[in-house]
Amino acid sequence: MRVHAAAERDGDLDTLAGTLGAATNYHFWGLSGDIGPKTREGVTDYYRNLVESNGHVLEFYCERMVVDDQCIVIEGRLTMIQPGALLARHPLAGGMAEAGKNYLVRMRNVIFWSFDEDLMIIGEDSYTGGPVEIRALEDHELPADFAALLTS
Numbered sequence: 410m411r412v413h414a415a416a417e418r419d420g421d422l423d424t425l426a427g428t429l430g431a432a433t434n435y436h437f438w439g440l441s442g443d444i445g446p447k448t449r450e451g452v453t454d455y456y457r458n459l460v461e462s463n464g465h466v467l468e469f470y471c472e473r474m475v476v477d478d479q480c481i482v483i484e485g486r487l488t489m490i491q492p493g494a495l496l497a498r499h500p501l502a503g504g505m506a507e508a509g510k511n512y513l514v515r516m517r518n519v520i521f522w523s524f525d526e527d528l529m530i531i532g533e534d535s536y537t538g539g540p541v542e543i544r545a546l547e548d549h550e551l552p553a554d555f556a557a558l559l560t561s
Contacts, residue, residue, distance in 0.1 A: 434448065440539055485517075510546070513543070516541055
């Protein structure tokens with residue numbers, strides 16, 4: 410999970426895909442049901458789109474973690490910067506995002522990470538009641554690392 414999280418943070422698609430097991434399915438549960446990608450190929454495409462759209466910039470402040478032999482559960486506060494073009498396609502945004510802007514999105518989140526016998530990720534079951542905050546960011550509010558992604 411740590412390798413996966415670091416690869417997501419860094420936008421390293423090869424390492425991200427390399428952490429996924431053959432039977433991978435994601436479930437992103439919100440008020441409208443499950444919107445997560447299915448199959449290893451579908452999850453890989455999800456991450457490709459996320460990285461290519463600069464939507465992989467996030468912080469998860471973990472308040473609780475539970476670990477057993479097949480699963481790691483984390484609970485905490487998720488904070489993301491989402492480009493408007495990406496957020497506009499997401500049901501959580503409710504159609505409020507504009508393509509040319511970047512948005513701060515904050516929410517409570519619980520994630521169940523399931524692993525196979527080779528310690529490959531086979532599931533991410535993410536639960537949220539929806540955002541507690543979505544607001545457009547002014548250019549001066551963008552972290553330097555994110556702003557650099559926009560110019561590269």
